[in-house]
Amino acid sequence: MTNNYKRTLVTTALPYANGPVHIGHLAGVYVPADVYVRYLRLKGEDVLMIGGSDEHGVPITLKAKKEGITPQDVVDKYHGIIKESFEKFGISFDIYSRTSSPVHHQTASDFFKTLYDKGEFIEKTSEQFYDQEAKQFLADRYITGTCPHCHKDGAYGDQCESCGTSLNALDLINPKSTISGSTPVMKMTKHWYLPLDKHEPFLRQWILEEHKEWKTNVYGQCKSWLDQGLQPRAVSRDLDWGVPVPVEGADGKVLYVWFDAPIGYISATKELTPDWEKYWKDKETRLLHFIGKDNIVFHCIVFPSMLKAEGSFILPENVPANEFLNLEGDKISTSRNWAVWLHEYLEDFKDKQDVLRYVLTAAAPETKDNDFTWKDFQARNNNELVAILGNFVNRAVVLTQKYYEGKIPTAGQLQDYDKETLAEITAIVARVEESLNLFRFREALREAMNLARLGNKYLADMEPWKLVKTDAERVKTIMNVSLQITANLGIVCEPFLPFTAAKIRNMVNLGSLTWSDAGRTDLLAPGHQTNEPELLFAKIEDAEIQLQLDRLAASKAANQAACSVADPAKENISFDEFSKMDIRVGTILEAERVPKTKKLMKLLVDTGIDKRTVVSGIAEFFTPEEIIGRQVSILVNLAPRDLKGITSQGMILMAENADGKLCFVQPSEMVKPGSMIK
């Protein structure tokens, strides 16, 4: 597969510049990509690794507003933190750029223009909220109001953070602009759409027929999207932060962030080399996107459609997407501060980049979500890196110092066991290579560690420390073999543990080697002088782990405290306004789940006035049997509404707990159906 291509272009998902990078990003994208790229470089292949910060989009403008700074300030801050932490961590980007750069703006703008001129977009005019005071259209996120579902204030136009429901801004009750506080009006606005549906036949052929070798999670996800049918997707929006839409009459419109972000890969390449077209437009280039599973649809469906529509670009050959990494059993969350932040890790664990790289590779979420625990981190460091890898290298080098003042001894006549051991080096290297070619990084790393295991076993079986008293000549051979294994570790570990590999090569005093040197059993010539041994890894004590666990516990406590604070009171209303609501006590006579829904229950309620049908979103918490006969509060004069083809006449009042659980609001003793609640 690899052989048909002359070069490889690796892109890594652009981290969103509204927060630092955490272990989830690393395990899913950057560590595997870096392992792969380092491996290809070692093989002497022509490869570029592209990265950068994704700096546009509404969340960044909101964050800026909240902190009273400009969007540029926000992205400057996080781009700086992210870029620096990647560098220190050893993610070997050829370039780490950003989408606020002039080159990117130009590139994205040109890309849009090309598609525009080719007639690849469709134009649609629709009504959207407009703030008359601020004179601008409002993104969903800029509108706040009362959630139509849980009736809490402070819901955003796209999502209510109280009940977690995704919303349509048009449904918000009492909408307000977060910019001026005024009530927005509806106004017509024009936008351009990429007709994904038009590319569907091509995508089906290209993915479902020609790329059956993609990972099952990626392939399945694509099939799911294609089977559901693709819709045109807006590529522009009314906002003042982003890449301006480069056509007449598009003032105040920018490219939608999903459209400009992947073009960032192209911009960065352009910034890196004048030869960029060779990497993007030559059929002999292999394009690979390293991403997390949340990005599958963009990189397998949307971006390829864009590239295809443009016409001159190549399409990805593979998209090795990973699943998600959890932390101590809970989902990683930037807003809830439930994460291990890279820049903090680098502070807390100085010079232990490879430890985290090792743990994240060994426990990478390659086939399903995985859990990172500090206990596991400690165990893998102490029991694997220290005990197996570090220890073997140390034994080999220390014995060499002790017996030969650090000079490589000459091997004598090889015994069968020596030959078998040397042959095993080659076999291991081949297996590492095979796994890496298939993007199976966990497996590759495990195999690389087998080289150290081989060394430990060889030493234990040969016992040179005993033999040295009776057969000094034989010991020279044993040590020579052990040192050849050590030197090989200096190569094989490079993709996974670059800092460690450099230390090993330094200890045995070898310069840079290539992957083709791996497997050789004469890397170290007799008489070659090695350097003083140094320990590769240090044990990590319980106290250090406890510190991290305490920090997480504190974060959890802070979240719970924030959760337990009741929402502020709503605006005052008059008694008349209250009186308009006709709330009664009713009795549930019948209840059944609405088929094909998760939450809906169809109820027949005796309101005292009549018997009426009400559809309520309570099916997640109650079974029909347990609620029949129960007295409940019901708002009877709410306008009827059709839900799943059933007319709901009224609303059952529910109390919602912080965890989202619902319970009925009912009278403390039985009352006559139809009793007023006032």
Next chain:
RNA sequence: GCCGAGGUAGCUCAGCUGGUUAGAGCGCAUGAUUCAUAAUCAUGAGGUCGGCGGUUCAAGCCCGCCUCUCGGUACCA
């Protein structure tokens, strides 16, 4: 509800187009050993392969139903 991915030893995972007693690493137990950061090496215990049914001479792998986890999607008056 629908679509997709997953549920294999305490933990993290392998198991190719179905084929002898289901594998690895770590952890655990026992033994050996001391060159090495009490590290290493050997041996062993530990699995109703999520559950039930079916196809087959033969199923972890194929089919059906159920269940749990994750993601997408519909849905909360």
